[in-house]
Amino acid sequence: SQQGEEDPxxxxxxxxxxxxxxxxxxxxINNLQWYRQNSGRGLVHLILIxxxxxxxxxxxxxxxxxxxxxxxxxxxxxxxxxxxxxxFCATRSNYQLxxxxxxxxxxxx
Amino acid sequence: xxxxxxxPKFQVLKTGQSMTLQCxxxxxxxxxxxxxQDPGMGLRLIYYSASEGTTDKGxxxxxxxxxxxxxxxxxxRLESAAPSQTxxxxxxxxxxxxxxxxxxxxxxTRLSIL
Numbered sequence: 716s717q718q719g720e721e722d723p724x725x726x727x728x729x730x731x732x733x734x735x736x737x738x739x740x741x742x743x744i745n746n747l748q749w750y751r752q753n754s755g756r757g758l759v760h761l762i763l764i765x766x767x768x769x770x771x772x773x774x775x776x777x778x779x780x781x782x783x784x785x786x787x788x789x790x791x792x793x794x795x796x797x798x799x800x801x802x803f804c805a806t807r808s809n810y811q812l813x814x815x816x817x818x819x820x821x822x823x824x
Numbered sequence: 825x826x827x828x829x830x831x832p833k834f835q836v837l838k839t840g841q842s843m844t845l846q847c848x849x850x851x852x853x854x855x856x857x858x859x860x861q862d863p864g865m866g867l868r869l870i871y872y873s874a875s876e877g878t879t880d881k882g883x884x885x886x887x888x889x890x891x892x893x894x895x896x897x898x899x900x901r902l903e904s905a906a907p908s909q910t911x912x913x914x915x916x917x918x919x920x921x922x923x924x925x926x927x928x929x930x931x932x933t934r935l936s937i938l
Contacts, residue, residue, distance in 0.1 A: 745924075746924055748926060750926075755931075755932075756931050756932075757828070757914055757916075757929030757930050757931045757932055758867075758914070758916075758927075758929045759929070760926030760927065760928070763924060763926060765924060803866060803867070805866075805867075807924075810874065810921045810922070811869060811872075811882070812867075812869075812927065814866030814867040814868075815866045816864060816865050816866045817866060
């Protein structure tokens with residue numbers, strides 16, 4: 716069964732705007748990871764946040780984790796056309812990753 | 825540096841046919857995984873291999889078998905394909921499942937069962 720649920724399922728914004736995606740999960744985790752999938756391609760790792768961390772940055776990406784609410788958010792600042800993709804959260808519990816259904820992000824020029 | 829390579833990229837089968845999906849990684853990773861991705865759903869784990877010589881069932885193993893041929897290669901076999909197995913199949917590798925590292929993915933095999 717799937718643990719993570721992304722919200723929204725789809726998001727369409729203008730280039731230059733910020734995009735925020737949310738992920739909720741059900742059980743305790745070791746870490747939470749975000750991946751990007753371009754159309755027709757495999758998933759590419761973006762950022763990992765450990766269960767004892769609350770916020771992490773990588774370039775234009777900012778991830779937060781609230782273990783009390785079992786939720787995480789991914790913020791992409793100053794979006795670009797190349798950010799158009801599907802974004803997935805995955806929670807690591809024991810030795811497996813459990814995946815959400817993803818958020819489809821479209822950046823309009 | 826190729827990373828994770830999957831073959832074939834596309835395949836169409838008839839119900840009841842068999843085939844093997846191939847996966848190879850050149851990163852000297854210990855763990856390898858097979859997932860399926862269906863529309864509107866996240867990845868679902870079919871089988872995984874924590875290390876060379878071991879394989880374990882994931883969430884949706886029925887109808888599939890796997891072989892960890894060596895450290896580099898992990899194949900997925902459909903013995904008697906069914907339309908419900910129409911999906912995109914991804915192979916992934918991980919350096920060490922005990923650590924905090926990301927999984928590395930191939931570009932997938934798009935499989936249609938008629």
